[in-house]
Amino acid sequence: xxxEANISVxxxxxxxxxxxxxxxxxxxxxxxxxxxxxxxxxxxxxGGIEIIITPTYTGCPAMDMIATNIKMELLVNGFDxxxxxxxxxxxxxxxxxxxxxxxxxxxxxxxxxxxxxxVCNNDLFAPDEAVQCPHCNSYHTHRISxxxxxxxxxxxxxxxxxxxxxxxxxx
Amino acid sequence: xxxxxxxxxxxxxxxxxxxxxxxxxxxxxxxxxxxxNALILGHRNSEWCGHGPVLEQDIAITNISLDLIxxxxxxxxxxxxxxxxxKNPEGSKAPSSxxxxxxxxxxxxxxxxxxxxxxSLAYLRDAHExxxxxxxxxxxxxxxxxxxxxxxxxxxxxLLYGQLQNHKDEQIAAIAAKALKEVTYHLRWSSEWVIRxxxxxxxxxxxxxxxxxxxxxxxxxxxxxxxxxKEAGIDPSSIKEEWxxxxxxxxxxxxxxxSxxxxxxxxxxxxxxxxxxxxxxxxxxxxxxxxxxxxxxxxxxxxxxxxxxW
Numbered sequence: 148x149x150x151e152a153n154i155s156v157x158x159x160x161x162x163x164x165x166x167x168x169x170x171x172x173x174x175x176x177x178x179x180x181x182x183x184x185x186x187x188x189x190x191x192x193x194g195g196i197e198i199i200i201t202p203t204y205t206g207c208p209a210m211d212m213i214a215t216n217i218k219m220e221l222l223v224n225g226f227d228x229x230x231x232x233x234x235x236x237x238x239x240x241x242x243x244x245x246x247x248x249x250x251x252x253x254x255x256x257x258x259x260x261x262x263x264x265x266v267c268n269n270d271l272f273a274p275d276e277a278v279q280c281p282h283c284n285s286y287h288t289h290r291i292s293x294x295x296x297x298x299x300x301x302x303x304x305x306x307x308x309x310x311x312x313x314x315x316x317x318x
Numbered sequence: 319x320x321x322x323x324x325x326x327x328x329x330x331x332x333x334x335x336x337x338x339x340x341x342x343x344x345x346x347x348x349x350x351x352x353x354x355n356a357l358i359l360g361h362r363n364s365e366w367c368g369h370g371p372v373l374e375q376d377i378a379i380t381n382i383s384l385d386l387i388x389x390x391x392x393x394x395x396x397x398x399x400x401x402x403x404x405k406n407p408e409g410s411k412a413p414s415s416x417x418x419x420x421x422x423x424x425x426x427x428x429x430x431x432x433x434x435x436x437x438s439l440a441y442l443r444d445a446h447e448x449x450x451x452x453x454x455x456x457x458x459x460x461x462x463x464x465x466x467x468x469x470x471x472x473x474x475x476x477l478l479y480g481q482l483q484n485h486k487d488e489q490i491a492a493i494a495a496k497a498l499k500e501v502t503y504h505l506r507w508s509s510e511w512v513i514r515x516x517x518x519x520x521x522x523x524x525x526x527x528x529x530x531x532x533x534x535x536x537x538x539x540x541x542x543x544x545x546x547x548k549e550a551g552i553d554p555s556s557i558k559e560e561w562x563x564x565x566x567x568x569x570x571x572x573x574x575x576x577s578x579x580x581x582x583x584x585x586x587x588x589x590x591x592x593x594x595x596x597x598x599x600x601x602x603x604x605x606x607x608x609x610x611x612x613x614x615x616x617x618x619x620x621x622x623x624x625x626x627x628w
Contacts, residue, residue, distance in 0.1 A: 205497050206388025235392070235492035238499065271510050271571070292374035293507055294381040298500075302374065318499060 154226075159185045159196060162224055166216050169209050170297050171315075173255035176213060179203065180243025183234065195228025196221065201239045203318070204298035241318050253281045258303065258314040278314050280305035290314075345487060346400050347449065347546035350439065351601060353393035354450035357440060359471060360386030361612055365458050375461075378507060382468065385500040392493045394436035401434045441620035445610050446603040449544070453536040455600070455609045462515050462525035466533055469508035473564050474540050475501045477557040486551070509568050516572025526574065539598040547601075 163185075166176045176182050181200050189197035198217055202210050214231040221229045241260035249259035258281045277286045285307040292302040293316075300313040363383040370376025432438075453471060458464050479501055482494035515526040541558040569576045600606070619626060 202388075202496075204385065204388065205392060205493075205500055206384040206386070208384070235496045236488075238496050271506060271513065292378060293503060294374075294378040296377070298381055298384055302377075 154187060154196075156185050156187060159187075159198075159221070159226075162220055163198070163217065166213070166220050169212050169216070171252070171255070171257070171299075173251045173257075174248050176200070176217070178245050178248025178251060180245065180248075181213070181239060189230065191232070192230035193228065195230060196226055197230045197232055199232050199234055201234050201237075203239050207298060239318075241315065244315075252315055256281050256312060257300070258312055260315045260317045276317075278303055280308060280310065281312055282310050283308040288312075345490070345550055346397055346404070348550040348552070349393045349397035349400070349490070351449035351544065351546060353390045353397060353439070354448045355454055355471075356386045356393065357390035358448070358450045358609070358612060359454040359467075360384075360390060361616055362454065362456075362458050363464070363468070366464065371461050379464065379468075382504050382507075385497070385504070389493065389497045390440070391436055392496075394439045396489050396493070398434045398436055398439060405434075437620070441617045445605050445613055448605065448609060448613075449546075449601050449603065450605075450609075451536070451539045452597050452600040452606060453533065453540065455606060455612060456533070456536065457608055457611075459529065459532070460525055462522065463529040463533065465508055465511040465515060466526060466529040468504065469512050469568065470533065470537055470540075470565070472501055472504040472508050473561055474557070476505045477560050478552075478554065481552070481557065490550075512568050512574075513572040516569070516574040523574075526572075530574065535597050539600065542598055542601070544601040 160177070160182075163182055164175050164177050168174045168176065168179055171179075181203060182198065183201050184197075184199040186192065186197040186199070188194055191197060198221075200210070200213065200217070210233060214233070217231050218229050221227075242262070244260065252259040258278050261276055261278065278288050278290075279286050280288050280303075283305060285305055287306040288303050289306065290301060291304050291311065295302045295313050295316075299315055299318065301316045302311065303314045304311045360383045363379050363386065366376060366379045367383075368376065370379060453467060456463075456467070459467075476498070479494040479498040483491050483498060485491045485494065512526065515522040517523075541555045541561075543552070543554055547554060566576045600609075
């Protein structure tokens with residue numbers, strides 16, 4: 148039986164490690180840095196647990212599913228009074244992605260975001276930043292398209308192993 | 319069943335009029351304007367899905383659609399919250415203005431206590447209730463027309479959201495700040511394509527010049543403030559100079575003649591009731607027939623099968 152006394156915030160955070168992104172299943176919501184807060188006895192959550200999340204991109208279609216999956220994960224672990232709230236500020240950035248998340252992405256075949264913020268750079272035809280090929284580790288790569296299979300990715304190709312790959316772009 | 323239901327149209331009329339009710343400080347109508355602009359352009363761009371000139375650009379334009387529709391959702395959700403609050407001021411269930419409840423189950427509720435939702439705002443309003451500008455509802459045209467419109471509009475959104483991210487309404491500021499990062503991509507991408515087409519082949523140049531002639535007369539409306547913009551403390555005419563500067567800069571790079579744009583604007587006189595010289599009035603609900611075409615497509619399912627869900 149779950150009671151207030153034996154719930155700890157750390158326990159909730161560790162359960163959230165089991166919730167993955169439906170579009171990039173290699174990553175958990177913790178890896179992505181989209182869980183911003185866990186509040187116990189939340190006044191705005193009717194005294195239950197409130198989970199604060201933030202979207203990666205404005206139009207990310209996975210957010211509703213992520214909210215449902217968080218509720219499901221907590222429900223099967225005995226927490227039935229859970230509210231998931233989505234906030235827009237502060238604005239999500241790839242800087243919030245964990246190091247282990249970046250490692251998992253690479254193993255999954257997606258190049259992890261470079262640490263440098265470059266989205267504010269609005270220069271036209273800006274030279275491609277050096278993105279490492281997740282397959283052969285070469286930096287001899289080029290961008291095919293700024294937009295990829297999901298909002299958070301762009302499309303690259305490696306000159307050396309010739310493989311195309313997704314790059315989780317800096318944002 | 320068997321009992322005659324109260325016509326939803328009547329209920330709807332009452333709800334949506336609340337959006338312009340002074341109790342929402344004019345913000346309701348302004349939010350609908352921002353949302354409608356994003357939704358309609360997002361829908362237009364989505365028409366390229368599967369028809370893009372090459373796969374990568376098909377993906378690019380539909381990604382931009384997704385971003386725009388995401389913006390529309392955020393603005394509609396907030397508008398719905400304000401509208402419902404103004405109908406039911408006692409309602410303590412509404413989240414604070416800095417948060418939006420996750421839209422896990424956005425049902426179009428039926429019955430007496432019908433609440434406005436993001437879905438009812440998008441799917442159940444008639445054309446004259448939409449407040450988007452004319453530019454975004456025009457048919458997608460060829461690739462040059464789509465690119466040029468995106469450039470004009472992204473340039474406008476970039477400057478507008480730059481202002482809105484400091485708006486005194488925290489939620490409007492938050493939506494704008496979030497979207498601005500994505501609009502930055504849209505502006506860069508569309509600028510590069512204007513340059514490619516203008517400074518490309520004879521054919522691409524011919525097409526973008528034609529697009530300039532066709533679209534330019536619709537740009538002025540972006541900067542003509544509607545009453546709800548003034549009430550929300552926004553003066554779009556204040557960003558016109560910056561906007562023109564950017565157009566000039568990109569056209570120069572694209573070897574496109576900026577001065578001829580001004581001349582073509584003078585030539586192309588499109589009459590409207592509101593203004594005999596400038597194509598405008600859409601922000602106030604006077605739309606071209608093109609919006610009807612979009613809504614017939616976009617709203618069909620919810621109109622034919624009310625309250626249906628995925």
